Amino acid sequence: MRRQILTAVIVTTAALALSACEKQITAPFEKGVCFHVATNKDKTLRFNPVARNVETMEQCAATLExxxxxxxxxxxxxxxLTGAYQGSFIFLEKEGIFLGQTYDGARFMSLVRTGDGRLAVPGAVRQAPPAQ
Structure with missing residues (x-):
């Protein structure tokens, strides 16, 4: 019984270690180049340059928007839509623009959409207090 439990623990630990070693998809790092990221039929990513000499990630996000x-x-x-700029991914979603270091990893909000669809820094648009 003990040997079976020990074997199960070793197999589970090995499986977790191998899944943690799975290669993360990273964005290309070309200084000043804004990319559109397209998914190929075989589920690989294709990085298409959209603009060159882009100074900031925000300008790249605006170009992609x-x-x-x-x-x-x-x-x-x-x-x-998904893009990439200098090693980071840019995700244009319904709620706003998110940034991530890997394609499948964590995403962090950069800009939110206002009620009329424009983009703003989170917290910049104040809501009116409820009417009483």
Whole structure:
């Protein structure tokens, strides 16, 4: 009985160690290049340069947001878009823009959408107190 439990613990630990070693998908680091990230049919990622000589991540996000809006105006059903800038991923979602160091890892909010769809720094737009 003890040997079976010990074997199960060793197998579980080995499986967890191997899954932790799984290679994370990272963004390319090309100084000043803003990328659109597309998914290929085989589930690999393709990094298409959209703009060069981009100074900040916010400018890259704005470029990608303009691209997303143009896609929507042309009839695209996809309302989200993924980009990359200098080693970080930029995720344009319904709620706003999120940043992440890996494609599948944690995402952190950078900008939120206001009621009319514009982007703002979180907490910059104050809500009116409820009417009494």
């Amino acid at each position: 303009g691209m997303r809006i143009r896609f929507v105006r042309m009839g695209s059903p996809n309302r989200t």
